[in-house]
Amino acid sequence: MTGKDYSLRALNEFLDYLANKHLLNKNTVQSRKGAANKILGVLDEQEASDLKQLDLDLVFQRFANKAGKDYKPESLMVYRSRLSSALNDFFQYVENPAQFRPALKSNGSSTAKKPAKAVRKAEDQRAEGKPMGGEHAPPTTTHVSTPGSVNVPVPLREGVTVQITGLPIDLTEAEASRLAAIIKAYAMM
Template sequence: MSDEDYSSDRLFEFLRESTIRGLLNPAVAKSRLNACEQLFVELQDDEKNDIRLIDVDTLCSRLHKIQNSSIRPEVLELYNQRVKAALTDYLSWLKKPACFYSIGGDSIRKDKRYEPSAKEVSLEQQALEEITLTTSSQPNDIISVPLREDRTVYIKNLPLDLSLDEAMKIARVIKALAINNNEQVE
């Protein structure tokens, strides 16, 4: 890698080409590019030549002061987040282009032209595993109470820290629902 790879121009080039390469979702790439364009007008020469020197928070304050606070703070914060994400993704891509995966999960590699990265495969396997585990067993928060041979009652959403007073309150409600055969309910 050359020092030229760390220039702001190369970052812009990456953001423009990332959608063609299937690295970023087009809307995400465009929003990050726009944020970089807005903030990078205040870059100093050394920062333009080496984006690793950029402190995005300082850059945002610089822009905010120069613009006489005309930029709304929420817009500036959005630019801040997007520029940080763009820098992180670009530097990650520079280190290992073959294993690149966007920090925001904004990859659009849906077609078969690209091999998914190891991280994408791992995340997909983990999600499938979680789906299998949650659908294959009874949820943990449901308690079954067999009443008779032909009837089971299910109790759901009992708190893990259920106190004795709370349990008695639930029991009183259930007792109140029972058909009274001339018996006194306590």
């Protein structure tokens, strides 16, 4: 035993640390934490005690088999990308806390498809404080979401990004449809 804690509990503590110390954008941390806990929720107690020993492909397949019907394929890949980012940072931190720097850029080794990379790029832009709608986009205001929710930037067109604040991590399809209907009503005004 190395004395290093690679448990799911330690991963969650690490993600909270990143947010509390402003080492990574809180929205990015919440997105990664939500994805990690959903996917790793398929683990039993023994498996969750050492994440370093997991075969991530098999764990993700278990999650997809169990809950995949609740997600679009693109969403599944975004969740996988977020989990991979969270675990890569976590493992690097546990190995050498003094030299740790959160990864903000994709290193090209991700198995995620293009939609996940686009979402990751948006996460990276938010984490670096860059505007989402191009060079001339107005600065965005940071909104703190409540635990269990995320803030989602939605680029509408060049220079226009809308923030959906406080979106529950466990948003159901029915709730998403309700939100879409409300937003659609504004387009008709």
